[in-house]
Amino acid sequence: MxxxxxxxxxxxxxxxxxxxxxxxxxxxxxGPPQLIGAELEWLTAQPPDRGRPELASLAAALGPHTPQTIDPSSPAQPLPGGSAVTVEPGGQIELSSAPYRSARELCDYLVADHAVLADLLSSQSILMTSAAADDSRPAQRLMQSPRYQVMESHFEEIGPFGKLMMCNTAATQISVDAGVDAAAVEERWRLLYAIGPTMVAAFACSRQLFGIPEGQWASQRMRTWLELDAPRTIGTPSSADYASWVLNAxxxxxxxxxxxxxxxxxxxxxxxxxxxxxxxxxxxxxxxxxxxxTTLFPPVRAVGHIEVRYLDAQPGDLWRVPIAAIDALLSGPGVMAEALDVALPTAGCWKSAAQFGLRDLELRASATALLSLAASYSPDPEFVRLLDAAAERCCRGRAPSEES
Structure with missing residues (x-):
């Protein structure tokens, strides 16, 4: 052997x-689960025609914070709150937070770094848009590295959704510690997979995507993942099978x-x-x-810690709501058991969640109950208010983008 x-x-x-x-x-x-982090993405545009910004303009705006994928000589300094700046293939801009010990601390630093980033980009008249899918521009890849060239070529053999995913979508991603031992990892992993469809439905807000008929899909961003390269994107609901899944991808x-x-x-x-x-x-x-x-894109991904990758980018600062929800739902064995009970009836219903969202009454009920449960376990009064409001929104069948 x-x-x-x-x-x-x-x-x-x-x-x-x-x-x-x-x-x-x-x-x-x-190790003991203590830390939480997030990655937030925004679409970018540059007047007067609101086209995609040139990479040179992004580098000029970001200065020492420019990612090395754009300028290999850049020091790629984090922003004051600890967030690294990255640029996605279609020019989407991303903040990758430092890990923090509380969701409150994480959100406060991300709010501050977002303000700094928006100010930097404004120096080159680059605008950031809080949208999970670009419905007005054809997919155009700005990043020309061999990685993205082969990725685009591979996905184009499957259909149009790969390039759209790469260039015309934006997500909210949340990272949490894996767990103190293998049993704890499996418990956390299983829960994050089980609640996935409910969370997709609760936070779906990308009904339109350029060049794709609306077709009543609640999350066109999630649809792109469901339409391409299943051996790379479906993943496994058991952490014990993750290594085998990686090797078979x-x-x-x-x-x-x-x-x-x-x-x-x-x-x-x-x-x-x-x-x-x-x-x-x-x-x-x-x-x-x-x-x-790094070339595998399951809804829950293991990278030392656990990444939750199935959530649409949220309007404005509503990205705080899924962060608060994930943090509360993983906060102890009692809430985790309750959350699993709520989510199991819709576990695995990824397509229904992306297509119908809260129009699926079972998912609507699950989302309402799950966010109410998160509110009851959150230690932060502001998050309790946000989670209660989100639960009420879900009960009424309304997407985050439909709230006034």
């Missing part, structure tokens, strides 16, 4: 058990010094570990596996 072998290029992987052991260490960092990129990162056709990372690609691209290393992890 093969093992992981140290080479000049890093740790070479020569067996699936070695790869799975490595994944167990990097995907789930064990198809390769999207093979990093090299050239401009073409296209992988061998129909190959999984497991095939690569097994030696099936040795004559073509040699044996993989742990660095290759680390990169492969």
């Amino acid at each position: 093969g093992t992981a072998v140290q080479s000049a290029e890093g740790t070479r992987l020569t067996s699936r058990p070695a790869a799975e052991a490595y994944l167990g260490g990097v995907c789930f960092k064990l 198809p390769l999207l990129c093979v990093c090299n010094d050239g401009d073409d990162w296209t992988p061998p056709a129909d190959a999984t990372f497991g095939d690569w570990v097994d030696g099936a690609l040795s004559e073509v691209i040699g044996r993989p290393t742990t660095a290759d596996l680390d990169y492969h992890l």
